[in-house]
Amino acid sequence: xxxxxxxxxxAAMVVALLAASCGSDDAPPADDATLTVFAAASLTAAFTxxxxxxxxxxxxxxxxxxxxxxxxxxxxxxxGAPVDVFASADLANMAELTDAGLDGDxxxxxxxxxxxxxxxxxxxxxITVVADLADGDLVVVQCAPEVPCGSYxxxxxxxxxxxxxxxxxxxxxxAVVTKVVLGEADAGIVYRTDVIAAGADAAGVxxxxxxxxxxxxxxxxxxxxxxxxxxxxFIEFVLSPAGRQILASYxxxxx
Amino acid sequence: MPVPALVLAIVxxxxxxxxxxxxxxxxxxxxxWTYLTADTTLTALRLSIVTSLCATALSIVFxxxxxxLLARVDFPGRGAVRALCLLSMVLPPxxxxxxxxxxxxxxxxxxxxxxxxxxxxxxxxxxGVVVAQTFVAMPFLVITVEAALRQLDPRLxxxxxxxxxxxxxxxxxxxxxxIRPALTAGAVLAxxxxxxxxxxxxxxxxxxxxxxxxxxxxxxxxxxxNPEEAIVLALLMIAISFTVLVGLRDRWFGxxxxxxxxxx
Numbered sequence: 001x002x003x004x005x006x007x008x009x010x011a012a013m014v015v016a017l018l019a020a021s022c023g024s025d026d027a028p029p030a031d032d033a034t035l036t037v038f039a040a041a042s043l044t045a046a047f048t049x050x051x052x053x054x055x056x057x058x059x060x061x062x063x064x065x066x067x068x069x070x071x072x073x074x075x076x077x078x079x080g081a082p083v084d085v086f087a088s089a090d091l092a093n094m095a096e097l098t099d100a101g102l103d104g105d106x107x108x109x110x111x112x113x114x115x116x117x118x119x120x121x122x123x124x125x126x127i128t129v130v131a132d133l134a135d136g137d138l139v140v141v142q143c144a145p146e147v148p149c150g151s152y153x154x155x156x157x158x159x160x161x162x163x164x165x166x167x168x169x170x171x172x173x174x175a176v177v178t179k180v181v182l183g184e185a186d187a188g189i190v191y192r193t194d195v196i197a198a199g200a201d202a203a204g205v206x207x208x209x210x211x212x213x214x215x216x217x218x219x220x221x222x223x224x225x226x227x228x229x230x231x232x233x234f235i236e237f238v239l240s241p242a243g244r245q246i247l248a249s250y251x252x253x254x255x
Numbered sequence: 256m257p258v259p260a261l262v263l264a265i266v267x268x269x270x271x272x273x274x275x276x277x278x279x280x281x282x283x284x285x286x287x288w289t290y291l292t293a294d295t296t297l298t299a300l301r302l303s304i305v306t307s308l309c310a311t312a313l314s315i316v317f318x319x320x321x322x323x324l325l326a327r328v329d330f331p332g333r334g335a336v337r338a339l340c341l342l343s344m345v346l347p348p349x350x351x352x353x354x355x356x357x358x359x360x361x362x363x364x365x366x367x368x369x370x371x372x373x374x375x376x377x378x379x380x381x382x383g384v385v386v387a388q389t390f391v392a393m394p395f396l397v398i399t400v401e402a403a404l405r406q407l408d409p410r411l412x413x414x415x416x417x418x419x420x421x422x423x424x425x426x427x428x429x430x431x432x433x434i435r436p437a438l439t440a441g442a443v444l445a446x447x448x449x450x451x452x453x454x455x456x457x458x459x460x461x462x463x464x465x466x467x468x469x470x471x472x473x474x475x476x477x478x479x480x481n482p483e484e485a486i487v488l489a490l491l492m493i494a495i496s497f498t499v500l501v502g503l504r505d506r507w508f509g510x511x512x513x514x515x516x517x518x519x
Contacts, residue, residue, distance in 0.1 A: 004257065004259065007259075069479070071479040071480065072479055074479070075478055075479050075482065078482075079482075139361075139379065141461070144462070144476055144479075146476070146479050146480045147479075166463070167378075167379035167461060167463060168379050168461025168462050168463050168467065169461075169462045169463060169476075170461070170462065171457070171462070171475070171476070179461075182356060182360065182362065183360070183361055183362035184356065184360050184361050184362075184378050184379075
Protein backbone atom coordinates (compact mmCIF):
# COMPACT_ATOMS: atom_id res chain seq x y z
CA UNK A 1 0.00 0.00 0.00
CA UNK A 2 2.80 2.41 0.99
CA UNK A 3 4.63 1.47 -2.20
CA UNK A 4 1.66 2.27 -4.45
CA UNK A 5 1.03 5.59 -2.73
CA UNK A 6 4.66 6.69 -3.04
CA UNK A 7 4.67 5.80 -6.71
CA UNK A 8 1.42 7.65 -7.20
CA UNK A 9 2.76 10.79 -5.51
CA UNK A 10 5.91 10.58 -7.61
CA ALA A 11 3.86 10.16 -10.78
CA ALA A 12 1.62 13.08 -9.84
CA MET A 13 4.68 15.28 -9.26
CA VAL A 14 6.12 14.32 -12.64
CA VAL A 15 2.82 15.12 -14.36
CA ALA A 16 2.58 18.43 -12.53
CA LEU A 17 6.15 19.32 -13.50
CA LEU A 18 5.48 18.43 -17.13
CA ALA A 19 2.28 20.44 -17.17
CA ALA A 20 4.00 23.43 -15.60
CA SER A 21 6.94 23.34 -18.01
CA CYS A 22 4.66 22.87 -21.01
CA GLY A 23 2.56 25.78 -19.83
CA SER A 24 5.43 28.16 -19.13
CA ASP A 25 6.95 27.57 -22.58
CA ASP A 26 3.88 29.09 -24.20
CA ALA A 27 3.33 31.98 -21.81
CA PRO A 28 5.25 35.15 -22.69
CA PRO A 29 8.15 35.96 -20.37
CA ALA A 30 7.41 38.57 -17.74
CA ASP A 31 9.95 41.13 -18.99
CA ASP A 32 8.85 44.15 -21.02
CA ALA A 33 10.95 43.32 -24.07
CA THR A 34 8.55 40.95 -25.83
CA LEU A 35 6.03 42.42 -28.21
CA THR A 36 3.17 40.53 -29.86
CA VAL A 37 1.82 42.01 -33.07
CA PHE A 38 -1.21 40.73 -34.96
CA ALA A 39 -1.18 42.01 -38.54
CA ALA A 40 -3.19 41.45 -41.71
CA ALA A 41 -1.83 38.82 -44.09
CA SER A 42 -1.02 41.44 -46.74
CA LEU A 43 1.44 43.05 -44.30
CA THR A 44 3.55 39.88 -43.98
CA ALA A 45 6.67 40.97 -45.87
CA ALA A 46 6.56 44.64 -44.91
CA PHE A 47 5.99 44.08 -41.20
CA THR A 48 8.61 41.36 -40.99
CA UNK A 49 11.16 43.85 -42.25
CA UNK A 50 9.72 46.52 -39.95
CA UNK A 51 10.19 44.08 -37.07
CA UNK A 52 13.83 43.51 -38.01
CA UNK A 53 14.46 47.27 -38.26
CA UNK A 54 12.68 47.83 -34.94
CA UNK A 55 14.82 45.20 -33.23
CA UNK A 56 17.94 46.76 -34.76
CA UNK A 57 17.00 50.10 -33.19
CA UNK A 58 15.84 48.56 -29.90
CA UNK A 59 18.17 45.59 -29.29
CA UNK A 60 16.33 44.52 -26.14
CA UNK A 61 13.06 44.14 -27.94
CA UNK A 62 11.73 40.88 -29.33
CA UNK A 63 8.82 41.09 -31.75
CA UNK A 64 6.61 38.14 -32.63
CA UNK A 65 4.09 38.38 -35.46
CA UNK A 66 0.87 36.58 -36.21
CA UNK A 67 -0.23 37.15 -39.82
CA UNK A 68 -3.73 36.11 -40.86
CA UNK A 69 -6.94 37.49 -42.30
CA UNK A 70 -7.97 40.57 -40.31
CA UNK A 71 -11.33 39.06 -39.36
CA UNK A 72 -9.56 35.95 -38.08
CA UNK A 73 -7.28 38.12 -35.91
CA UNK A 74 -10.18 40.15 -34.50
CA UNK A 75 -11.89 36.91 -33.51
CA UNK A 76 -8.75 35.77 -31.68
CA UNK A 77 -8.31 39.10 -29.87
CA UNK A 78 -11.97 39.14 -28.85
CA UNK A 79 -11.54 35.69 -27.35
CA GLY A 80 -8.70 36.99 -25.19
CA ALA A 81 -5.46 36.34 -27.07
CA PRO A 82 -2.58 38.25 -25.37
CA VAL A 83 -1.73 40.89 -27.99
CA ASP A 84 0.00 44.27 -27.86
CA VAL A 85 -0.59 45.72 -31.35
CA PHE A 86 -3.18 45.06 -34.08
CA ALA A 87 -2.86 46.24 -37.68
CA SER A 88 -5.95 45.66 -39.82
CA ALA A 89 -6.39 45.79 -43.60
CA ASP A 90 -9.65 47.68 -43.36
CA LEU A 91 -11.56 50.03 -41.08
CA ALA A 92 -14.54 47.68 -40.72
CA ASN A 93 -12.60 45.00 -38.86
CA MET A 94 -10.92 47.66 -36.71
CA ALA A 95 -14.37 49.03 -35.87
CA GLU A 96 -15.36 45.58 -34.57
CA LEU A 97 -12.45 45.80 -32.18
CA THR A 98 -13.25 49.32 -30.99
CA ASP A 99 -16.93 48.45 -30.61
CA ALA A 100 -15.88 45.68 -28.27
CA GLY A 101 -13.87 48.21 -26.29
CA LEU A 102 -10.56 46.43 -26.85
CA ASP A 103 -8.61 49.38 -28.23
CA GLY A 104 -6.00 50.92 -25.95
CA ASP A 105 -5.83 54.17 -27.90
CA UNK A 106 -7.49 55.63 -30.97
CA UNK A 107 -6.66 53.69 -34.16
CA UNK A 108 -4.42 55.54 -36.62
CA UNK A 109 -4.33 54.87 -40.37
CA UNK A 110 -0.69 54.20 -41.23
CA UNK A 111 -0.82 53.03 -44.82
CA UNK A 112 -3.03 52.60 -47.84
CA UNK A 113 -3.19 49.95 -50.51
CA UNK A 114 -4.86 49.42 -53.83
CA UNK A 115 -6.60 46.31 -55.07
CA UNK A 116 -5.31 44.65 -58.19
CA UNK A 117 -6.18 41.64 -60.32
CA UNK A 118 -3.50 38.95 -60.05
CA UNK A 119 -2.93 36.65 -63.01
CA UNK A 120 -0.32 34.15 -64.12
CA UNK A 121 2.92 35.52 -65.59
CA UNK A 122 2.41 36.84 -69.09
CA UNK A 123 -1.36 37.19 -68.52
CA UNK A 124 -2.24 34.14 -70.68
CA UNK A 125 -5.98 34.66 -70.38
CA UNK A 126 -5.70 38.24 -71.62
CA ILE A 127 -7.60 39.98 -68.84
CA THR A 128 -7.57 43.77 -69.17
CA VAL A 129 -10.55 45.03 -67.15
CA VAL A 130 -12.63 43.85 -64.22
CA ALA A 131 -15.54 43.00 -66.53
CA ASP A 132 -13.36 40.34 -68.20
CA LEU A 133 -13.57 38.32 -64.97
CA ALA A 134 -17.24 37.62 -65.63
CA ASP A 135 -16.24 35.16 -68.36
CA GLY A 136 -17.67 31.79 -67.31
CA ASP A 137 -14.63 29.88 -68.53
CA LEU A 138 -12.28 31.66 -66.15
CA VAL A 139 -11.52 30.29 -62.70
CA VAL A 140 -11.66 33.33 -60.43
CA VAL A 141 -10.97 33.28 -56.71
CA GLN A 142 -11.40 35.97 -54.10
CA CYS A 143 -11.17 36.34 -50.33
CA ALA A 144 -14.21 35.52 -48.23
CA PRO A 145 -16.39 38.64 -47.80
CA GLU A 146 -15.60 39.03 -44.09
CA VAL A 147 -11.89 39.30 -44.88
CA PRO A 148 -10.95 42.86 -45.99
CA CYS A 149 -9.71 41.94 -49.47
CA GLY A 150 -12.96 40.05 -50.01
CA SER A 151 -15.13 43.00 -49.08
CA TYR A 152 -12.99 45.27 -51.31
CA UNK A 153 -13.45 42.78 -54.16
CA UNK A 154 -17.23 42.86 -53.73
CA UNK A 155 -17.17 46.67 -53.75
CA UNK A 156 -15.14 46.68 -56.96
CA UNK A 157 -17.49 44.22 -58.63
CA UNK A 158 -20.43 46.37 -57.57
CA UNK A 159 -18.71 49.49 -58.94
CA UNK A 160 -18.12 47.71 -62.24
CA UNK A 161 -21.67 46.40 -62.30
CA UNK A 162 -20.62 42.78 -62.88
CA UNK A 163 -21.83 39.57 -61.27
CA UNK A 164 -18.87 37.34 -60.61
CA UNK A 165 -19.20 33.84 -59.20
CA UNK A 166 -15.82 32.87 -57.80
CA UNK A 167 -14.68 29.26 -57.66
CA UNK A 168 -13.68 29.65 -54.06
CA UNK A 169 -13.72 32.08 -51.12
CA UNK A 170 -10.27 31.96 -49.53
CA UNK A 171 -9.62 32.75 -45.88
CA UNK A 172 -6.88 35.31 -46.52
CA UNK A 173 -5.28 37.19 -49.40
CA UNK A 174 -2.14 35.06 -49.47
CA ALA A 175 -4.26 31.97 -50.16
CA VAL A 176 -5.65 33.73 -53.25
CA VAL A 177 -2.12 34.53 -54.39
CA THR A 178 -1.09 30.89 -53.89
CA LYS A 179 -3.99 29.56 -55.96
CA VAL A 180 -3.05 31.79 -58.91
CA VAL A 181 0.70 31.27 -58.58
CA LEU A 182 0.20 27.49 -58.55
CA GLY A 183 -1.91 27.74 -61.69
CA GLU A 184 -5.13 26.50 -60.08
CA ALA A 185 -6.98 29.75 -60.64
CA ASP A 186 -6.79 32.06 -63.64
CA ALA A 187 -7.27 35.28 -61.68
CA GLY A 188 -7.91 36.67 -58.23
CA ILE A 189 -8.46 39.97 -56.47
CA VAL A 190 -5.54 40.83 -54.22
CA TYR A 191 -3.62 43.93 -53.20
CA ARG A 192 -1.04 45.67 -55.35
CA THR A 193 1.53 44.88 -52.66
CA ASP A 194 0.80 41.16 -53.04
CA VAL A 195 1.40 41.30 -56.79
CA ILE A 196 4.71 43.05 -56.15
CA ALA A 197 5.62 40.49 -53.48
CA ALA A 198 4.89 37.60 -55.85
CA GLY A 199 7.59 38.91 -58.16
CA ALA A 200 8.16 36.80 -61.25
CA ASP A 201 5.59 34.18 -60.17
CA ALA A 202 2.64 36.37 -61.08
CA ALA A 203 1.53 39.38 -63.05
CA GLY A 204 -0.92 42.14 -62.18
CA VAL A 205 -3.72 43.86 -64.07
CA UNK A 206 -4.44 47.36 -62.80
CA UNK A 207 -7.99 48.24 -61.86
CA UNK A 208 -9.18 51.60 -63.11
CA UNK A 209 -9.35 54.42 -60.56
CA UNK A 210 -13.05 54.82 -61.19
CA UNK A 211 -13.70 51.25 -60.01
CA UNK A 212 -10.94 50.72 -57.49
CA UNK A 213 -11.18 51.15 -53.73
CA UNK A 214 -8.44 52.55 -51.54
CA UNK A 215 -7.74 50.16 -48.68
CA UNK A 216 -6.97 51.98 -45.45
CA UNK A 217 -4.84 50.17 -42.88
CA UNK A 218 -5.37 51.28 -39.25
CA UNK A 219 -3.11 50.29 -36.38
CA UNK A 220 -3.92 50.32 -32.68
CA UNK A 221 -2.57 49.18 -29.34
CA UNK A 222 -4.73 46.74 -27.45
CA UNK A 223 -6.33 47.54 -24.11
CA UNK A 224 -4.76 45.65 -21.17
CA UNK A 225 -1.85 44.64 -23.38
CA UNK A 226 1.01 42.70 -21.77
CA UNK A 227 3.50 45.31 -23.04
CA UNK A 228 1.75 48.70 -23.46
CA UNK A 229 5.00 50.72 -23.50
CA UNK A 230 6.45 48.51 -26.25
CA UNK A 231 3.20 48.77 -28.17
CA UNK A 232 3.36 52.58 -28.18
CA UNK A 233 7.03 52.59 -29.25
CA PHE A 234 6.31 50.11 -32.06
CA ILE A 235 3.37 52.11 -33.40
CA GLU A 236 5.49 55.29 -33.29
CA PHE A 237 8.14 53.43 -35.29
CA VAL A 238 5.59 52.33 -37.89
CA LEU A 239 4.43 55.95 -38.26
CA SER A 240 8.01 57.33 -38.35
CA PRO A 241 9.80 58.22 -41.63
CA ALA A 242 11.86 55.02 -41.36
CA GLY A 243 8.72 52.95 -41.00
CA ARG A 244 6.95 54.73 -43.86
CA GLN A 245 9.96 54.18 -46.09
CA ILE A 246 9.89 50.43 -45.47
CA LEU A 247 6.15 50.30 -46.18
CA ALA A 248 6.59 52.35 -49.35
CA SER A 249 9.31 49.99 -50.58
CA TYR A 250 6.73 47.18 -50.57
CA UNK A 251 4.20 49.24 -52.53
CA UNK A 252 2.05 50.65 -49.75
CA UNK A 253 0.79 54.21 -50.11
CA UNK A 254 0.89 56.86 -47.43
CA UNK A 255 -2.37 57.73 -45.65
CA MET B 256 -9.86 -0.33 -10.00
CA PRO B 257 -6.91 1.13 -8.04
CA VAL B 258 -7.67 4.67 -6.88
CA PRO B 259 -4.68 6.41 -8.53
CA ALA B 260 -5.55 4.93 -11.92
CA LEU B 261 -9.19 5.87 -11.37
CA VAL B 262 -8.20 9.48 -10.66
CA LEU B 263 -6.17 9.70 -13.86
CA ALA B 264 -9.05 8.17 -15.82
CA ILE B 265 -11.48 10.71 -14.37
CA VAL B 266 -9.12 13.55 -15.32
CA UNK B 267 -9.06 12.12 -18.86
CA UNK B 268 -12.87 12.04 -19.02
CA UNK B 269 -13.02 15.61 -17.73
CA UNK B 270 -10.45 16.61 -20.37
CA UNK B 271 -12.79 15.37 -23.10
CA UNK B 272 -15.99 16.56 -21.47
CA UNK B 273 -14.84 20.12 -20.68
CA UNK B 274 -14.73 21.47 -24.26
CA UNK B 275 -18.17 20.06 -24.92
CA UNK B 276 -19.53 21.57 -21.71
CA UNK B 277 -17.90 24.87 -22.68
CA UNK B 278 -19.70 24.85 -26.03
CA UNK B 279 -23.04 24.04 -24.45
CA UNK B 280 -22.53 26.77 -21.84
CA UNK B 281 -21.80 29.44 -24.49
CA UNK B 282 -24.43 28.30 -26.98
CA UNK B 283 -27.08 30.90 -27.85
CA UNK B 284 -30.06 28.63 -27.24
CA UNK B 285 -32.61 31.32 -28.07
CA UNK B 286 -31.19 31.74 -31.59
CA UNK B 287 -30.12 28.14 -32.10
CA TRP B 288 -33.07 27.12 -34.24
CA THR B 289 -32.56 30.05 -36.62
CA TYR B 290 -28.95 29.10 -37.18
CA LEU B 291 -29.74 25.39 -37.53
CA THR B 292 -32.35 25.93 -40.21
CA ALA B 293 -30.45 28.63 -42.12
CA ASP B 294 -29.81 27.88 -45.79
CA THR B 295 -26.04 27.96 -45.40
CA THR B 296 -26.18 25.47 -42.53
CA LEU B 297 -28.43 22.97 -44.30
CA THR B 298 -26.39 23.25 -47.51
CA ALA B 299 -23.13 22.67 -45.69
CA LEU B 300 -24.63 19.79 -43.71
CA ARG B 301 -26.02 18.06 -46.78
CA LEU B 302 -22.72 18.49 -48.60
CA SER B 303 -20.76 17.15 -45.64
CA ILE B 304 -22.93 14.06 -45.31
CA VAL B 305 -22.94 13.30 -49.04
CA THR B 306 -19.20 13.76 -49.49
CA SER B 307 -18.23 11.87 -46.35
CA LEU B 308 -20.45 8.91 -47.30
CA CYS B 309 -18.95 8.88 -50.81
CA ALA B 310 -15.48 9.02 -49.32
CA THR B 311 -16.32 6.12 -47.00
CA ALA B 312 -17.68 4.08 -49.91
CA LEU B 313 -14.53 4.71 -51.93
CA SER B 314 -12.44 3.85 -48.88
CA ILE B 315 -14.20 0.49 -48.60
CA VAL B 316 -14.02 -0.33 -52.32
CA PHE B 317 -10.32 0.44 -52.55
CA UNK B 318 -9.31 -0.07 -48.95
CA UNK B 319 -10.39 -3.67 -48.44
CA UNK B 320 -8.37 -5.00 -51.43
CA UNK B 321 -5.44 -2.91 -50.23
CA UNK B 322 -5.76 -4.34 -46.73
CA UNK B 323 -5.87 -7.84 -48.24
CA LEU B 324 -2.73 -7.11 -50.25
CA LEU B 325 -0.87 -5.85 -47.20
CA ALA B 326 -2.06 -8.67 -44.95
CA ARG B 327 -1.94 -11.73 -47.15
CA VAL B 328 0.45 -11.17 -50.04
CA ASP B 329 4.13 -11.26 -49.29
CA PHE B 330 6.04 -9.07 -51.72
CA PRO B 331 9.34 -7.20 -51.53
CA GLY B 332 8.93 -3.71 -50.13
CA ARG B 333 5.62 -4.49 -48.46
CA GLY B 334 6.64 -2.52 -45.38
CA ALA B 335 7.42 0.54 -47.47
CA VAL B 336 4.13 0.27 -49.35
CA ARG B 337 2.22 -0.01 -46.07
CA ALA B 338 4.01 3.07 -44.72
CA LEU B 339 3.21 4.94 -47.92
CA CYS B 340 -0.49 4.10 -47.75
CA LEU B 341 -0.78 5.05 -44.11
CA LEU B 342 1.27 8.24 -44.52
CA SER B 343 -1.74 10.56 -44.73
CA MET B 344 -2.72 9.51 -41.21
CA VAL B 345 0.33 11.25 -39.77
CA LEU B 346 0.61 14.00 -42.37
CA PRO B 347 -0.84 17.39 -41.41
CA PRO B 348 -4.01 17.63 -43.49
CA UNK B 349 -2.98 20.90 -45.13
CA UNK B 350 0.21 19.21 -46.32
CA UNK B 351 -1.99 16.47 -47.77
CA UNK B 352 -4.03 19.14 -49.55
CA UNK B 353 -0.93 20.78 -51.00
CA UNK B 354 0.39 17.41 -52.14
CA UNK B 355 -2.93 16.62 -53.83
CA UNK B 356 -2.60 19.96 -55.62
CA UNK B 357 0.69 18.98 -57.14
CA UNK B 358 -0.63 15.59 -58.15
CA UNK B 359 -4.19 16.25 -59.26
CA UNK B 360 -4.37 20.02 -59.68
CA UNK B 361 -4.73 21.76 -63.00
CA UNK B 362 -0.96 21.82 -63.46
CA UNK B 363 -0.39 18.67 -61.47
CA UNK B 364 1.54 15.55 -62.39
CA UNK B 365 -1.58 13.63 -63.38
CA UNK B 366 -4.03 16.48 -63.12
CA UNK B 367 -2.72 18.31 -66.17
CA UNK B 368 -3.59 15.31 -68.36
CA UNK B 369 -6.99 14.98 -66.74
CA UNK B 370 -7.54 18.62 -67.62
CA UNK B 371 -6.14 18.53 -71.15
CA UNK B 372 -7.47 15.18 -72.37
CA UNK B 373 -10.70 14.68 -70.42
CA UNK B 374 -11.55 18.22 -69.34
CA UNK B 375 -11.75 16.98 -65.76
CA UNK B 376 -10.74 19.38 -63.02
CA UNK B 377 -10.85 18.33 -59.39
CA UNK B 378 -10.01 21.52 -57.46
CA UNK B 379 -13.04 23.69 -56.64
CA UNK B 380 -15.44 20.78 -57.28
CA UNK B 381 -17.43 18.48 -55.01
CA UNK B 382 -15.48 15.57 -56.51
CA GLY B 383 -12.35 17.29 -55.26
CA VAL B 384 -13.81 17.35 -51.75
CA VAL B 385 -14.47 13.61 -51.95
CA VAL B 386 -10.91 13.00 -53.17
CA ALA B 387 -9.43 15.04 -50.33
CA GLN B 388 -11.59 13.28 -47.75
CA THR B 389 -10.80 9.82 -49.14
CA PHE B 390 -7.09 10.62 -49.04
CA VAL B 391 -7.18 11.27 -45.31
CA ALA B 392 -9.84 8.72 -44.33
CA MET B 393 -8.91 5.53 -46.17
CA PRO B 394 -5.86 4.64 -44.03
CA PHE B 395 -8.11 4.29 -40.97
CA LEU B 396 -10.11 1.62 -42.72
CA VAL B 397 -7.04 -0.09 -44.18
CA ILE B 398 -5.28 -0.35 -40.85
CA THR B 399 -8.31 -1.80 -39.07
CA VAL B 400 -9.18 -4.33 -41.76
CA GLU B 401 -5.57 -5.39 -42.24
CA ALA B 402 -5.25 -6.17 -38.54
CA ALA B 403 -8.42 -8.27 -38.66
CA LEU B 404 -7.30 -10.14 -41.77
CA ARG B 405 -3.98 -10.97 -40.16
CA GLN B 406 -5.68 -12.38 -37.10
CA LEU B 407 -8.19 -14.36 -39.09
CA ASP B 408 -7.37 -18.05 -39.11
CA PRO B 409 -6.62 -18.91 -42.75
CA ARG B 410 -7.73 -22.46 -42.15
CA LEU B 411 -11.34 -21.30 -42.19
CA UNK B 412 -10.90 -20.08 -45.72
CA UNK B 413 -8.83 -23.11 -46.69
CA UNK B 414 -11.64 -25.36 -45.45
CA UNK B 415 -14.11 -23.44 -47.55
CA UNK B 416 -11.95 -23.78 -50.65
CA UNK B 417 -11.34 -27.48 -50.17
CA UNK B 418 -15.11 -27.96 -49.92
CA UNK B 419 -15.36 -26.56 -53.44
CA UNK B 420 -16.26 -22.91 -52.88
CA UNK B 421 -14.90 -20.34 -55.33
CA UNK B 422 -12.59 -17.57 -54.10
CA UNK B 423 -15.31 -14.96 -54.41
CA UNK B 424 -17.80 -17.16 -52.53
CA UNK B 425 -15.23 -17.79 -49.81
CA UNK B 426 -14.54 -14.10 -49.52
CA UNK B 427 -18.21 -13.21 -49.43
CA UNK B 428 -19.47 -15.94 -47.06
CA UNK B 429 -16.44 -16.71 -44.89
CA UNK B 430 -13.97 -13.81 -44.80
CA UNK B 431 -16.30 -10.84 -44.85
CA UNK B 432 -18.57 -12.03 -42.04
CA UNK B 433 -15.50 -12.84 -39.97
CA ILE B 434 -14.01 -9.35 -40.36
CA ARG B 435 -17.37 -7.58 -40.21
CA PRO B 436 -16.71 -5.91 -36.81
CA ALA B 437 -13.34 -4.62 -37.99
CA LEU B 438 -14.78 -3.50 -41.31
CA THR B 439 -17.60 -1.66 -39.56
CA ALA B 440 -15.26 -0.03 -37.07
CA GLY B 441 -12.88 0.95 -39.88
CA ALA B 442 -15.72 2.34 -41.99
CA VAL B 443 -17.03 4.40 -39.07
CA LEU B 444 -13.56 5.74 -38.31
CA ALA B 445 -13.05 6.61 -41.97
CA UNK B 446 -16.47 8.28 -42.14
CA UNK B 447 -15.80 10.31 -39.00
CA UNK B 448 -12.40 11.39 -40.32
CA UNK B 449 -13.89 12.36 -43.68
CA UNK B 450 -16.70 14.31 -42.01
CA UNK B 451 -14.26 16.33 -39.95
CA UNK B 452 -11.73 16.97 -42.69
CA UNK B 453 -10.79 20.64 -43.03
CA UNK B 454 -7.18 21.33 -44.01
CA UNK B 455 -6.96 19.21 -47.14
CA UNK B 456 -10.45 20.27 -48.24
CA UNK B 457 -9.92 24.02 -48.00
CA UNK B 458 -6.48 23.78 -49.63
CA UNK B 459 -7.33 21.41 -52.47
CA UNK B 460 -11.03 21.82 -53.10
CA UNK B 461 -11.47 25.42 -52.00
CA UNK B 462 -14.44 26.97 -50.26
CA UNK B 463 -17.73 27.76 -52.01
CA UNK B 464 -21.20 27.36 -50.47
CA UNK B 465 -23.04 24.41 -51.94
CA UNK B 466 -20.10 23.00 -53.87
CA UNK B 467 -17.16 22.71 -51.54
CA UNK B 468 -18.11 24.38 -48.26
CA UNK B 469 -18.46 21.48 -45.86
CA UNK B 470 -19.51 21.87 -42.22
CA UNK B 471 -15.99 22.27 -40.80
CA UNK B 472 -15.30 25.07 -43.30
CA UNK B 473 -18.62 26.70 -42.50
CA UNK B 474 -17.83 26.59 -38.77
CA UNK B 475 -14.38 28.08 -39.33
CA UNK B 476 -15.67 30.96 -41.44
CA UNK B 477 -18.67 31.75 -39.26
CA UNK B 478 -16.32 31.91 -36.27
CA UNK B 479 -14.94 35.12 -37.74
CA UNK B 480 -18.21 36.92 -38.26
CA ASN B 481 -20.72 35.27 -35.98
CA PRO B 482 -19.22 33.13 -33.18
CA GLU B 483 -22.70 32.26 -31.92
CA GLU B 484 -23.53 30.60 -35.21
CA ALA B 485 -20.20 28.76 -35.16
CA ILE B 486 -21.00 27.34 -31.71
CA VAL B 487 -24.38 26.07 -32.88
CA LEU B 488 -22.90 24.46 -36.00
CA ALA B 489 -20.15 22.88 -33.93
CA LEU B 490 -22.71 21.40 -31.53
CA LEU B 491 -24.66 20.05 -34.47
CA MET B 492 -21.60 18.20 -35.77
CA ILE B 493 -20.84 16.87 -32.31
CA ALA B 494 -24.43 15.65 -31.90
CA ILE B 495 -24.29 13.77 -35.20
CA SER B 496 -20.95 12.13 -34.46
CA PHE B 497 -21.99 11.32 -30.90
CA THR B 498 -25.19 9.63 -32.06
CA VAL B 499 -23.33 7.43 -34.52
CA LEU B 500 -20.68 6.42 -32.04
CA VAL B 501 -23.16 5.64 -29.28
CA GLY B 502 -25.35 3.76 -31.73
CA LEU B 503 -22.49 1.46 -32.62
CA ARG B 504 -21.94 0.35 -29.05
CA ASP B 505 -19.29 -1.90 -27.56
CA ARG B 506 -20.35 -4.98 -29.40
CA TRP B 507 -18.94 -3.69 -32.67
CA PHE B 508 -15.73 -2.23 -31.29
CA GLY B 509 -15.22 -4.98 -28.74
CA UNK B 510 -15.26 -7.75 -31.30
CA UNK B 511 -12.55 -6.24 -33.51
CA UNK B 512 -9.76 -8.69 -34.12
CA UNK B 513 -11.19 -11.65 -32.27
CA UNK B 514 -11.55 -14.75 -34.41
CA UNK B 515 -15.18 -15.43 -35.06
CA UNK B 516 -16.62 -18.91 -35.05
CA UNK B 517 -18.10 -19.42 -38.48
CA UNK B 518 -21.01 -21.82 -38.58
CA UNK B 519 -19.98 -24.82 -40.63
